[in-house]
Amino acid sequence: MTEVADALAQQMWDFVFAYDAAYDRAAQVAGLSAAQACLLEHLSRGSRSMGELALELSCDASNVTQLVSRLEARGLVARVPDPDDRRIKRVSITPTGRDVRGAVRRAFEFPSERIGMLTEQEQRQLSGLLGKVSGRAS
Amino acid sequence: MTEVADALAQQMWDFVFAYDAAYDRAAQVAGLSAAQACLLEHLSRGSRSMGELALELSCDASNVTQLVSRLEARGLVARVPDPDDRRIKRVSITPTGRDVRGAVRRAFEFPSERIGMLTEQEQRQLSGLLGKVSGRAS
DNA sequence: TATTGTTATACTCTATAACTATA
DNA sequence: TATAGTTATAGAGTATAACAATA
Numbered sequence: 001m002t003e004v005a006d007a008l009a010q011q012m013w014d015f016v017f018a019y020d021a022a023y024d025r026a027a028q029v030a031g032l033s034a035a036q037a038c039l040l041e042h043l044s045r046g047s048r049s050m051g052e053l054a055l056e057l058s059c060d061a062s063n064v065t066q067l068v069s070r071l072e073a074r075g076l077v078a079r080v081p082d083p084d085d086r087r088i089k090r091v092s093i094t095p096t097g098r099d100v101r102g103a104v105r106r107a108f109e110f111p112s113e114r115i116g117m118l119t120e121q122e123q124r125q126l127s128g129l130l131g132k133v134s135g136r137a138s
Numbered sequence: 139m140t141e142v143a144d145a146l147a148q149q150m151w152d153f154v155f156a157y158d159a160a161y162d163r164a165a166q167v168a169g170l171s172a173a174q175a176c177l178l179e180h181l182s183r184g185s186r187s188m189g190e191l192a193l194e195l196s197c198d199a200s201n202v203t204q205l206v207s208r209l210e211a212r213g214l215v216a217r218v219p220d221p222d223d224r225r226i227k228r229v230s231i232t233p234t235g236r237d238v239r240g241a242v243r244r245a246f247e248f249p250s251e252r253i254g255m256l257t258e259q260e261q262r263q264l265s266g267l268l269g270k271v272s273g274r275a276s
Numbered sequence: 277t278a279t280t281g282t283t284a285t286a287c288t289c290t291a292t293a294a295c296t297a298t299a
Numbered sequence: 300t301a302t303a304g305t306t307a308t309a310g311a312g313t314a315t316a317a318c319a320a321t322a
Contacts, residue, residue: 001250004261009249011268016157018272019150021196035312050281058159060314065282067312087280087321111147112139114271123142126267129260130149133252134156171288188304198291203305205289225298225303 019110026108030100039067040093040101043077047092076100157248164246168238177205178231178239181215185230214238 001009020034027037035057042048042056050068054061068091071077076097082088093101115123139147158172165175173195180186180194188206192199206229209215214235220226231239253261 002258002261004258004265005250005253008253008261008265008268011265011272012157012249012252014272015268016154019154020158033311051279059312061281062283062315063313069282070311085280085322089281111150112143114150115143115146117271117273118267120140120142122267122270123140123146125263126271127142127146127149129256129264129267130146130153132260133255133264134149134152135255173289189302197289199304200292200306201290207305208288223299223303227304 022110023108026104026110029107030103032100032104035067036071037101037104039064039071040076040097040104043091043093044098044101047090049082049088049090051088053091071097160248161246164242164248167245168241170238170242173205174209175239175242177202177209178214178235178242181229181231182236182239185228187220187226187228189226191229209235 023037024034027034030037032040039053039057042053048056050061050064054064057064068077068079072079075094077091078094079089079091082090118126161175162172165172168175170178177191177195180191186194188199188202192202195202206215206217210217213232215229216232217227217229220228256264
């Protein structure tokens with residue numbers, strides 16, 4: 001590895017560490033764990049079945065059962081059996097859940113803070129590089 | 139927020155998600171949790187007291203006690219009382235621990251993989267932008 | 277018989293509070 | 300009395316295996 005690549009690897013580690021820590025804190029502000037906030041974030045874009053959530057969150061279905069149960073007990077999400085296939089439970093975010101999710105987003109200042117440190121041209125540059133690094137065309 | 143900034147925020151989220159998942163898997167290959175692998179990584183640069191570890195890992199001292207105890211039980215780290223102040227325990231990585239840490243590093247292909255997608259000029263560019271975003275001079 | 281989700285269980289991570297040993 | 304670390308405890312995240320309900 002070249003010296004540049006080495007430095008870059010360390011910078012990535014530091015960035016991810018700071019990002020994760022900031023997200024944890026933002027979730028905590030709203031009284032949630034990071035995992036719960038993440039689930040709520042996914043539901044904010046529309047309802048999901050338990051199985052879909054497990055896929056999107058890359059975790060086991062039994063884990064989703066527990067996460068959803070805790071959020072449901074607090075009135076942040078609701079489970080509704082699918083009328084067409086009663087094995088399936090559709091989970092949706094409640095109005096209260098939407099409020100809490102909004103609080104997390106507002107508390108999570110990391111991205112806008114950091115992005116604000118860049119000029120718009122630099123933002124475009126970084127976006128292109130991240131796109132490339134993610135294997136997508138920029 | 140501009141459209142570019144919005145896209146960038148999403149790209150950061152995706153990047154961090156992929157990075158974390160890859161690190162989890164790499165640790166698992168070596169039979170470790172991410173937290174354990176992280177602790178081992180810190181020790182690979184030299185021994186630390188329990189308190190220093192708690193600061194570096196941004197977690198409570200009682201948590202470090204447990205993490206270290208599990209790693210010690212597997213022979214990956216060693217606790218030695220400081221001769222000058224016997225309240226202090228210095229933790230160091232063992233040869234076996236160093237091997238396991240090496241296995242994690244090798245399994246964690248994410249950074250080199252992603253960095254390898256960039257030309258050296260792009261690597262310099264990304265490094266500069268990450269430096270700027272971290273509040274350091276590039 | 278296959279699929280969706282839950283329950284039971286076990287292990288780890290994490291923090292708080294109370295404690296021990298040392299300074 | 301103050302500091303370093305541990306112990307006890309509790310709640311949450313996570314997975315595996317066994318299970319119930321439905322298809």
